[in-house]
Amino acid sequence: MPTLILGATSPIARAVADDYARQGHALCLAARDIDEARRIASDLHIRHNIPTHALAFDALDIDDHAGCIDEAEEAIGSIDTALLAFGFMGDQQESQQDFHQARRVIDVNYTGAVSIAEVLARRMSDRGEGTIIGISSVAGERGRASNYFYGSAKGAFTLYLQGLRNRLSKEGVHVLTVKLGFVDTRMTFDMDTTIPIASPDEAGQAIVDAAQKKIDVLYYPRFWRGIMATIKSIPERVFKYLSL
Numbered sequence: 746m747p748t749l750i751l752g753a754t755s756p757i758a759r760a761v762a763d764d765y766a767r768q769g770h771a772l773c774l775a776a777r778d779i780d781e782a783r784r785i786a787s788d789l790h791i792r793h794n795i796p797t798h799a800l801a802f803d804a805l806d807i808d809d810h811a812g813c814i815d816e817a818e819e820a821i822g823s824i825d826t827a828l829l830a831f832g833f834m835g836d837q838q839e840s841q842q843d844f845h846q847a848r849r850v851i852d853v854n855y856t857g858a859v860s861i862a863e864v865l866a867r868r869m870s871d872r873g874e875g876t877i878i879g880i881s882s883v884a885g886e887r888g889r890a891s892n893y894f895y896g897s898a899k900g901a902f903t904l905y906l907q908g909l910r911n912r913l914s915k916e917g918v919h920v921l922t923v924k925l926g927f928v929d930t931r932m933t934f935d936m937d938t939t940i941p942i943a944s945p946d947e948a949g950q951a952i953v954d955a956a957q958k959k960i961d962v963l964y965y966p967r968f969w970r971g972i973m974a975t976i977k978s979i980p981e982r983v984f985k986y987l988s989l
């Protein structure tokens with residue numbers, strides 16, 4: 746099955762790619778860093794004897810997105826499954842001082858993600874099959890002082906994926922929303938938390954499993970569903986004084 750991994754340098758994306766490679770899928774690894782994408786593609790090709798292709802992809806280069814999918818499909822065939830794993834947390838303080846920083850966070854996590862998802866949605870809906878996996882975040886479930894640019898972009902992406910699923914489910918295309926809690930990657934490096942941090946390999950396996958079972962929304966780690974239900978239940982008049 747031709748599978749496209751966007752944001753292929755993410756450890757979570759790498760774990761997903763590894764799982765699909767083990768199952769014999771042809772893989773297109775798309776990333777800003779084309780040299781690293783080539784290294785990942787060649788490693789997977791050698792270890793699993795599957796067709797692979799490396800593709801230069803920047804979420805901010807919206808005008809190139811249709812061309813990226815053309816290149817991916819020429820290389821490995823019509824995309825059956827696409828993982829949107831790219832994301833950018835940015836620095837909340839810097840974003841508050843400089844809207845260009847905030848805009849980058851919004852554009853990578855929302856505008857760029859929606860742009861590439863729309864190209865994929867059109868092609869998959871024309872073929873009447875396919876799966877789009879969008880990695881969102883529990884940060885998108887409630888606005889917090891410490892990360893509301895990233896959180897609001899992910900929250901908007903979650904809503905977008907919900908609407909897309911609502912549209913495409915009638916056209917044979919499945920949309921999986923992944924709401925990640927803490928996973929051990931660059932994004933959580935140095936994070937001071939008492940909440941357990943999941944491994945990217947386990948997150949990757951859970952994502953592939955959920956996509957194959959056609960689950961609509963995956964919280965991972967799963968206990969985040971309960972944490973977020975509690976956080977969302979706190980009244981705003983109390984919540985605004987908390988430092989969460």
Ligand SMILES: NC(=O)c1ccc[n+]([C@@H]2O[C@H](COP(=O)([O-])OP(=O)(O)OC[C@H]3O[C@@H](n4cnc5c(N)ncnc54)[C@H](OP(=O)(O)O)[C@@H]3O)[C@@H](O)[C@H]2O)c1
Binds near residue numbers: 803
């Ligand atoms: N780790 C967590 O706890 C956590 C929690 C919730 C959600 N998430 C989400 O999980 C996904 C994977 O993140 P991660 O944790 O694996 O962090 P990561 O290692 O920082 O991976 C982020 C990925 O996004 C790519 N990226 C950033 N800006 C891009 C752009 N303009 N165009 C294309 N790609 C771009 C990065 O590419 P470069 O290598 O070129 O920078 C990298 O491949 C993201 O969507 C993130 O928001 C993570």
